[in-house]
Amino acid sequence: MSSLATVTDAAARPLRPARPNRRPTRIPLTRPRTMAVTGVAAGLADHFGVSVTRVRLLLAVATAFAGAGLLFYVWCWLFMPLRAGDGATERRVPVAWLLLTGAGVGLAGVLSAARATSSVYLDLYFTETTGYGLRFWPTVPWVWAATLLATAAGVWAGGIDRVDPSRGPRHAMVVRVLAAVALAVVFVAVAGTADVRGGRAVIGELLLPVAGAAAIAASALLQAWRHLVDERIGRVRDEQRSAMAAHLHDSVLQTLALIQNRSGASSEVSRIARAQERELRAWLYDGDSPADSDLPTDLRDYAGALELDFPVRIEVVSTGTSTERASGELAAAAREAMLNAARHAGGEISVYIEGAASAVDVFIRDRGAGFDPAAVPADRWGVRESIVGRMRRSGGTAVIRSVPDVSGTEVRLSLPTAGARRD
Numbered sequence: 001m002s003s004l005a006t007v008t009d010a011a012a013r014p015l016r017p018a019r020p021n022r023r024p025t026r027i028p029l030t031r032p033r034t035m036a037v038t039g040v041a042a043g044l045a046d047h048f049g050v051s052v053t054r055v056r057l058l059l060a061v062a063t064a065f066a067g068a069g070l071l072f073y074v075w076c077w078l079f080m081p082l083r084a085g086d087g088a089t090e091r092r093v094p095v096a097w098l099l100l101t102g103a104g105v106g107l108a109g110v111l112s113a114a115r116a117t118s119s120v121y122l123d124l125y126f127t128e129t130t131g132y133g134l135r136f137w138p139t140v141p142w143v144w145a146a147t148l149l150a151t152a153a154g155v156w157a158g159g160i161d162r163v164d165p166s167r168g169p170r171h172a173m174v175v176r177v178l179a180a181v182a183l184a185v186v187f188v189a190v191a192g193t194a195d196v197r198g199g200r201a202v203i204g205e206l207l208l209p210v211a212g213a214a215a216i217a218a219s220a221l222l223q224a225w226r227h228l229v230d231e232r233i234g235r236v237r238d239e240q241r242s243a244m245a246a247h248l249h250d251s252v253l254q255t256l257a258l259i260q261n262r263s264g265a266s267s268e269v270s271r272i273a274r275a276q277e278r279e280l281r282a283w284l285y286d287g288d289s290p291a292d293s294d295l296p297t298d299l300r301d302y303a304g305a306l307e308l309d310f311p312v313r314i315e316v317v318s319t320g321t322s323t324e325r326a327s328g329e330l331a332a333a334a335r336e337a338m339l340n341a342a343r344h345a346g347g348e349i350s351v352y353i354e355g356a357a358s359a360v361d362v363f364i365r366d367r368g369a370g371f372d373p374a375a376v377p378a379d380r381w382g383v384r385e386s387i388v389g390r391m392r393r394s395g396g397t398a399v400i401r402s403v404p405d406v407s408g409t410e411v412r413l414s415l416p417t418a419g420a421r422r423d
Helices: 002-012 040-048 051-062 068-079 095-113 140-157 169-191 198-260 269-286 293-308 327-345 381-393 420-423
Strands: 122-127 133-134 310-319 348-354 359-367 395-404 411-415
Touching: 002 293, 040 051, 040 068, 051 068, 051 411, 095 140, 095 169, 140 198, 169 198, 198 310, 269 293, 293 310, 293 327, 293 348, 293 359, 327 348, 327 359, 327 381, 327 411, 381 395, 381 411
Parallel strands: 310 348
Antiparallel strands: 122 133, 348 359, 359 411, 395 411
16 A cells, blocks of 8 residues: 555656756867967867967966977867868968068167177187187077068968968068068178178078078979969869760750750650759859859759749840849849749740840740739739839839730849949
8 A cells, every 4th residue: 555655656746857968068179260370279269168368378378388388289270170161261360470570670680789799699719819719699599580580471471371361362472572581681681790700600590591581482382383283183174074064965965955845845854854954054064153143143043943843944045244143133033023924924934134334134025925014913012022113122123014915024124233323
């Protein structure tokens, strides 16, 4: 009896809710694409959930212990991957200009120390009258500082800033030229002390700026070599694609075109063949088009999607030049007109795009039964707002020519260019 009561009490007792997992989900150990210098401190801070200032202080303190913090920083920079994404890497701190500024300070120290009479550098000499002695030459520490900083600035600009979208190749070229000028001045300043100190005493200091200039030139040559290799790979790829396109054009594309000609526009086989032909041509010829493409490319892609959903065949023809993008209001209105034609008319639909310096015109024509634009119900917003209203708000015009029970409806969309609107 007691056991039965125990079981009954246990069943009546409310169950405790499961404890939520309070352990936070850590961000993967990756570097952000928008960073101060390398993104190591920001990546470590995001991974451990601490402030980036604390991470930088810990790295600075660890550097005082035999350079452990610096070695760990460089190791993370080499092996920590960037976060997934299509954006380019951008750096907020102008590292090359900071290094070049430090090189300028070191260069000023070289020029001033070359005339000084005391320094921290000892030079052993011997004369017949006085014998052995020590002389103080102040140029060596400044030469090392100016040479290393100028070399680092040139290599950083050529290897990292050159591919940064906020700086670019022109910025890298300017930094390289200034770094080379700084190294040349260091070389001349050190060579000017050879008659006082002796030729052997300055050989090591003369080799430093020469080695720095060689490192900058090597980085530039490496970038040029990579550019040539990329161009060669792209040329080989284009040749292979051209050969493949010729082969497919002679076989697969002609077969798909023959299938479309033998069947009507409303045939399911014709629709599938048309869609496959469009996808194959896009893969062969414009597979690398950007996401926000131009107006003709966007309308061709949209026509291919409509042909999969409706029994239509849409031809898109473009003449002239147009800077109108796929994200503009003209493209949205044209897509709405094409959708209406495919939904209500079907069959053959033609889209004609004419670009000029003053305006861009788009004509959408079908061979349906026609309709009366004035008799469109008030609750139908497709024609009234998505086409006519959108073009009016963007500064363009929309004209619909259609008569009930008469074959064909034409929609003309016209949008002045940006320069014409300003005029």
